[in-house]
Amino acid sequence: MFWPLEGILVVDFSQFLAGPYAALRLQDMGARVIKVENPDGGDLCRHHYLSQTRIGTDSTLFHAINRGKQSVTLDLKSAAGLAAARKLVAKADVVIQNFRPSVIDRLGLGYDAVRAINPDVIYGSISGYGTQGDWADTPGQDLLAQARSGVMWLSGNHGAGPVPIGLPLADISTGANLATGILGALLRHARSGQGAHVETSLLESLTDMQFELLTTYLNNGHCLPQRLEQGSAHRYLGAPYGVFDTKEGQLALAMSRLDLLGQALELPEIAAYADAPDASFSARDKIHALIAQRLQKQTAAALETALGRAGLWCAKVLSWDDMLAHGSFQALDMLRTIETQIATAPQPVQFVRAPFRIDGARPQIDSAGPALNADGAEILAEFDAD
Amino acid sequence: MPETASNLPLRGLRVLDFAQFLAGPVAALRLSDLGAEVIKIERPQGGDLCRSMVVNDQRLEGDSLVFHTFNRGKKSVAADLKQPADLEKIRALVATADVMIHNFRPGVMERIGLGYDTVRDLNPRIVYGAVSGYGTTGPWRDKPGQDLLVQSLSGIAWLSGNANDGPVPTGFAMLDVATAGNLVQGILACLVRRGISGKGGLVEVDLLSSAIDVTFEQFTCFLNDNEQQPRRHETGNANPYQPAPYGLYQASDGWFAFAMTPLAKVAELLGSAEIGAFPQAQAFSHLNEIKRIVAAICATKPVQHWLDILEPAGIWCAPVLDWPGFVKTDGFAALDPVQTIRTPSGAAARTTRCPIRLDGQALHNSAPAPLLGADTAAVFDSLQTARA
Numbered sequence: 001m002f003w004p005l006e007g008i009l010v011v012d013f014s015q016f017l018a019g020p021y022a023a024l025r026l027q028d029m030g031a032r033v034i035k036v037e038n039p040d041g042g043d044l045c046r047h048h049y050l051s052q053t054r055i056g057t058d059s060t061l062f063h064a065i066n067r068g069k070q071s072v073t074l075d076l077k078s079a080a081g082l083a084a085a086r087k088l089v090a091k092a093d094v095v096i097q098n099f100r101p102s103v104i105d106r107l108g109l110g111y112d113a114v115r116a117i118n119p120d121v122i123y124g125s126i127s128g129y130g131t132q133g134d135w136a137d138t139p140g141q142d143l144l145a146q147a148r149s150g151v152m153w154l155s156g157n158h159g160a161g162p163v164p165i166g167l168p169l170a171d172i173s174t175g176a177n178l179a180t181g182i183l184g185a186l187l188r189h190a191r192s193g194q195g196a197h198v199e200t201s202l203l204e205s206l207t208d209m210q211f212e213l214l215t216t217y218l219n220n221g222h223c224l225p226q227r228l229e230q231g232s233a234h235r236y237l238g239a240p241y242g243v244f245d246t247k248e249g250q251l252a253l254a255m256s257r258l259d260l261l262g263q264a265l266e267l268p269e270i271a272a273y274a275d276a277p278d279a280s281f282s283a284r285d286k287i288h289a290l291i292a293q294r295l296q297k298q299t300a301a302a303l304e305t306a307l308g309r310a311g312l313w314c315a316k317v318l319s320w321d322d323m324l325a326h327g328s329f330q331a332l333d334m335l336r337t338i339e340t341q342i343a344t345a346p347q348p349v350q351f352v353r354a355p356f357r358i359d360g361a362r363p364q365i366d367s368a369g370p371a372l373n374a375d376g377a378e379i380l381a382e383f384d385a386d
Numbered sequence: 387m388p389e390t391a392s393n394l395p396l397r398g399l400r401v402l403d404f405a406q407f408l409a410g411p412v413a414a415l416r417l418s419d420l421g422a423e424v425i426k427i428e429r430p431q432g433g434d435l436c437r438s439m440v441v442n443d444q445r446l447e448g449d450s451l452v453f454h455t456f457n458r459g460k461k462s463v464a465a466d467l468k469q470p471a472d473l474e475k476i477r478a479l480v481a482t483a484d485v486m487i488h489n490f491r492p493g494v495m496e497r498i499g500l501g502y503d504t505v506r507d508l509n510p511r512i513v514y515g516a517v518s519g520y521g522t523t524g525p526w527r528d529k530p531g532q533d534l535l536v537q538s539l540s541g542i543a544w545l546s547g548n549a550n551d552g553p554v555p556t557g558f559a560m561l562d563v564a565t566a567g568n569l570v571q572g573i574l575a576c577l578v579r580r581g582i583s584g585k586g587g588l589v590e591v592d593l594l595s596s597a598i599d600v601t602f603e604q605f606t607c608f609l610n611d612n613e614q615q616p617r618r619h620e621t622g623n624a625n626p627y628q629p630a631p632y633g634l635y636q637a638s639d640g641w642f643a644f645a646m647t648p649l650a651k652v653a654e655l656l657g658s659a660e661i662g663a664f665p666q667a668q669a670f671s672h673l674n675e676i677k678r679i680v681a682a683i684c685a686t687k688p689v690q691h692w693l694d695i696l697e698p699a700g701i702w703c704a705p706v707l708d709w710p711g712f713v714k715t716d717g718f719a720a721l722d723p724v725q726t727i728r729t730p731s732g733a734a735a736r737t738t739r740c741p742i743r744l745d746g747q748a749l750h751n752s753a754p755a756p757l758l759g760a761d762t763a764a765v766f767d768s769l770q771t772a773r774a
Contacts, residue, residue, distance in 0.1 A: 133720025
């Protein structure tokens with residue numbers, strides 16, 4: 001297998017999630033990624049523990065995000081550290097950084113400075129909120145970007161307060177957008193030899209994530225529709241669309257014809273709405289109330305089977321344990337166990353693989369994240385920076 | 387073509403978009419934003435089902451506004467792939483394409499005669515992108531690949547909301563958008579490789595893999611934590627694995643978000659000896675107790691009161707905005723994230739732009755989505771001319 005980015009060198013100055021996630025995607029596609037970390041503990045993520053799980057002294061999530069990369073520590077505020085960093089970026093195809101706007105310029109590693117020594121470099125920058133405006137210097141953190149973007153009013157039911165998305169969606173989507181821009185620029189570079197500055201931000205990415213609904217809002221006189229009383233899962237789609245309690249477990253119901261749904265649930269009241277124009281939208285709460293009441297009588301498993309047979313779009317709501325046990329999850333072959341040597345004793349750790357296959361193959365995982373400065377001496381010698 | 391087209395990375399590349407609804411067309415939209423010519427291949431009767439999926443009663447030039455949101459800037463060719471004459475023309479078009487994208491269920495394109503192996507014989511340089519719900523094998527392969535259903539199956543519905551809530555799905559098609567992003571990355575990488583090898587490739591993505599990827603940080607914790615289901619916080623949950631005070635708090639006049647902060651700092655700024663009594667090591671094990679105390683204090687004063695205390699101290703916090711609040715902010719305006727699309731008859735609608743800036747330029751494209759089949763004759767005629 002010839003992985004698409006074999007031979008590409010990425011020098012990554014970023015920490016936490018969004019920037020390192022972009023570098024991880026490039027690494028999965030075959031690029032070599034050198035992580036430049038501060039000597040005083042490195043990427044803050046090494047010590048950012050979610051739950052109590054860790055690998056050696058590093059947090060599990062540091063390894064999830066930085067598997068397969070190399071690490072070199074440089075003090076960018078010292079002349080020697082900066083000189084070494086300049087040797088690395090001089091040979092890089094791609095540079096990634098997520099310092100706050102202006103900080104990287106002060107360090108002497110901004111786009112213009114790097115372009116002066118590497119004219120066709122592809123330079124990727126991530127910020128929280130862009131480089132202008134009164135949020136430019138506020139912390140670009142996932143929850144805060146969610147709070148500002150309006151996204152917290154899209155989930156949950158009517159009457160609930162704001163409901164954050166319980167996963168770092170701003171970071172992940174920003175990393176994906178940066179990777180996309182860098183790949184586009186690499187393609188242009190292959191065709192024209194031209195470098196590029198690729199920029200994105202948490203706020204642009206959350207705006208893009210919401211674009212379907214936000215476009216509707218922007219064109220309807222800024223009228224905010226209400227979340228539903230129950231089973232709310234999308235503010236603009238007609239009934240049925242949402243998650244409902246059953247006798248045992250919960251069932252998700254996506255867009256389905258009301259006549260077929262009424263038939264399958266033996267609820268003529270629902271089928272009656274099928275003939276009224278626009279009822280699936282205007283009578284959403286009434287229809288959802290009828291569905292909710294009816295679904296209490298059967299288990300989610302039985303309903304999934306019965307409604308699925310009638311061609312209706314539904315799924316039982318699973319926990320992670322339920323999903324792991326399922327044949328379809330196993331068929332995706334997304335997990336790998338790595339024996340790390342980082343802890344005092346070998347420790348098996350499970351990682352998630354990349355979310356795509358190229359020519360039928362999903363990128364392999366060969367190693368966990370690097371120990372801090374694990375490759376420092378070797379890399380400095382290679383780049384003549386020791 | 388976007389206004390900034392002259393120097394865009396995918397200038398001169400042709401993408402055929404056989405996909406409907408969201409994930410596939412949004413991937414093609416991103417390629418269009420990056421400069422590619424995108425031709426939608428649609429059924430002559432009605433075309434992409436999304437054209438008639440009118441939400442909130444909003445249309446533009448007869449088609450749903452949602453259709454324009456996903457398909458602005460593309461061309462449309464109407465063809466019935468089950469008719470040999472139409473299929474032959476499409477095969478000729480495929481021979482000229484750099485990329486094609488489809489999201490038919492596994493096996494359908496093979497039956498039509500446009501599966502990857504057939505297409506590769508026809509055009510060895512093509513990069514072929516396929517979107518499915520759950521991959522091409524496994525018991526779910528024929529289940530509808532729909533965003534809400536995959537959120538429900540992948541455990542995502544148990545990450546949002548509070549401990550005593552039922553499952554809380556994310557209220558928009560986040561997995562479709564994430565899947566589109568993954569497809570775009572794979573396609574672009576294969577185009578880079580083609581520059582070296584001269585050969586195309588097959589890129590396959592699915593909603594379930596993308597669901598696992600957007601949670602990979604937390605899912606990795608779960609996998610290495612004896613597979614214990616994460617417990618959502620009792621109040622203001624924003625990530626089950628984050629320690630107190632992480633989450634949302636209701637002030638006297640609204641809500642604000644409080645990100646990771648050491649407990650000692652929280653205690654000092656809120657003037658709470660009670661919080662100060664918890665060692666940092668208990669921020670996770672006693673998170674609900676601590677958050678209850680923080681919540682009780684925060685409820686007494688307005689949002690701005692707390693921001694004025696927390697922000698100068700360098701604490702990571704933000705007011706919770708809704709869309710009317712968000713679109714009025716200076717922060718939103720500074721990003722310039724909205725563009726206006728205009729149809730030939732002069733109808734206009736506002737939508738968002740590509741979230742990437744290239745060489746300091748935002749990627750704008752004011753072209754609307756095409757009428758069904760608008761470019762059929764022009765596209766097929768150009769093939770004839772090229773062959774003559």
